[in-house]
Amino acid sequence: MFAISLTKSPLLSMPPEGGKIGELWKLEQRMTEKITYKDAGVDIELADRVIGSLSERIKSTFRPEVIGKMGGFAAMFRPEWSRYQDPVLVSATDGVGTKLKLAFLTGIHDSVGIDLVAMNVNDLLVIGAEPLFFLDYFATGALREETITAVVSGIVEGCKQAGCSLIGGETAEMPDFYAPGEYDLAGFCVGIVDRARAIDGTGIQAGDTILGVASSGLHSNGYSLVRRVLLEHKKYSLDSVFPDLGKPLGEVLLTPTRIYVKSVLKLCSEIPVKGMAHITGGGFIGNIPRVLPESCAVRIRRRSWEIPPVFRMIQRDASLDDEDMYLTFNMGIGMVIVVNPGDADKAADSLKSMGERVSLIGEVVARTGESPVILE
CATH class of the missing domain: 3.30.1330.10 (PurM-like, N-terminal domain)
Structure with a gap:
């Protein structure tokens, strides 16, 4: 019996022809071939x-x-x-x-x-x-x-x-x-x-005013539904320009989420803000109650702000009722702010001075029913 070193033997420095030695040489080449991290797909x-x-x-x-x-x-x-x-x-x-x-x-x-x-x-x-x-x-x-x-x-x-x-x-x-x-x-x-x-909503009470700060569009929620309806069901092209939208559909859908930091921090330094809700997944119906005391509900006037046309387009093509839309999307309002009624005008002016579009969209009421959000 004898052993052959597959890495040291000078006999294997050149490929032998046939036989067991040749097979061992080929095996060594496969075993010793250099495979780098980059070869594995990581650069x-x-x-x-x-x-x-x-x-x-x-x-x-x-x-x-x-x-x-x-x-x-x-x-x-x-x-x-x-x-x-x-x-x-x-x-x-x-x-x-x-x-x-x-x-x-x-x-x-x-x-x-x-x-x-x-x-x-x-x-x-x-x-x-x-x-x-x-x-x-x-x-x-x-x-x-x-x-x-x-x-x-x-x-x-x-x-x-x-x-x-x-x-x-x-x-x-x-x-x-x-x-x-x-x-x-x-x-x-x-x-x-x-x-x-810190703002936690505990001071919210019936009679408080609700401000809605405009969104830039869909923001970052509801896109599984949007793709299903507009791209798969209706088969719209992302390059299509619809009269109501005024620009390519893909550009409208990819409009980035508005960042409210500077305007809202300025507001908080000027008046007491009682509560805020970032309208993301869950829309109005899911997000506003997160900052309300259990004794309170909100009455939202849906005609108090302009709803961007992309939402109307989705609602029409998906055959959704208003409740489904307000449960899924922000409907043109990205941030809801609750203030004392006496501070409402000053709050709106502060936000507008920072370039925000603001509407008085409702008020806080005593909760008497199951739903904390009443859409009118």
């Missing part, structure tokens, strides 16, 4: 290069409280604690949902980055918190430089609109996990508010 160099090319844009979001440099294992942020008497950190996490499918179909990827930030910072805002920093998670099967550049550029723009710092994130390349050209996004945000100024 670390590309990810590093893309993020590096965006470093200046990302740094442009940094507030003075950011400590250290980019590229570490974790990010540091030191709030200006002296500004607060009893500071409370507030956190939120959210994604963009199936609106991403439209980004894949159109090749427009920057607007969903804004959506990602908006869905998180607007949730923090409901409590009266100022967003401090943001982190993102981008996962895909194979990195495409132009796609991730557009997505991160959108996230940067969203952070600028919200006044928060993009201080970290994760770019995950997972071969065979996602369909070609597709990706997923998640965002994480931390904000701060003085405990005495």
Whole structure:
């Protein structure tokens, strides 16, 4: 008996012809063939290069409280604690949902980055918190430089609109996990508010006035229904321009979620805000009750604001009644704000001075029935 070293034997430096030795040589070649991480579908160099090319844009979001440099294992942020008497950190996490499918179909990827930030910072805002920093998670099967550049550029723009710092994130390349050209996004945000100024809705009472701040469109909810109705059932092209919409359908559907941070924080510094609701999944019927005391309901006057035509289009083509629409979509109102009736005009003026479109859409009433939302 004897042993042959498949890695050292000079006899195997050249391919032998036939026989057992030849078969062993071929086996060795298969066993010792170099397969890199890049060969397996993960291009670390590309990810590093893309993020590096965006470093200046990302740094442009940094507030003075950011400590250290980019590229570490974790990010540091030191709030200006002296500004607060009893500071409370507030956190939120959210994604963009199936609106991403439209980004894949159109090749427009920057607007969903804004959506990602908006869905998180607007949730923090409901409590009266100022967003401090943001982190993102981008996962895909194979990195495409132009796609991730557009997505991160959108996230940067969203952070600028919200006044928060993009201080970290994760770019995950997972071969065979996602369909070609597709990706997923998640965002994480931390904000701060003085405990005495936190808004929780407990002071809301019958007689209070409800303001509605206009949305920019569908925002980031209801897109599974939208795709089913408009693209699969009606088979509309995303390039089609409908008279009521005035621009291509794809552009209308991808309009980014409005970020209300600066206008609403200004409002909160000027008058006492009793409660707020970010109108996302669940629409009016699902979101407004989240900030109401159990003894209260709201009466909403549906004709008190202009409903964008895209909602009428969806309702018509899906044959939905009003209740279904108000349960699924924001219907043109992205943020609901509850104030004392004596502060309503001042609140509306403050928001309008920041470029918001505002309507007095209803009032708080004593709850007498099962539903906390009465649509009139």
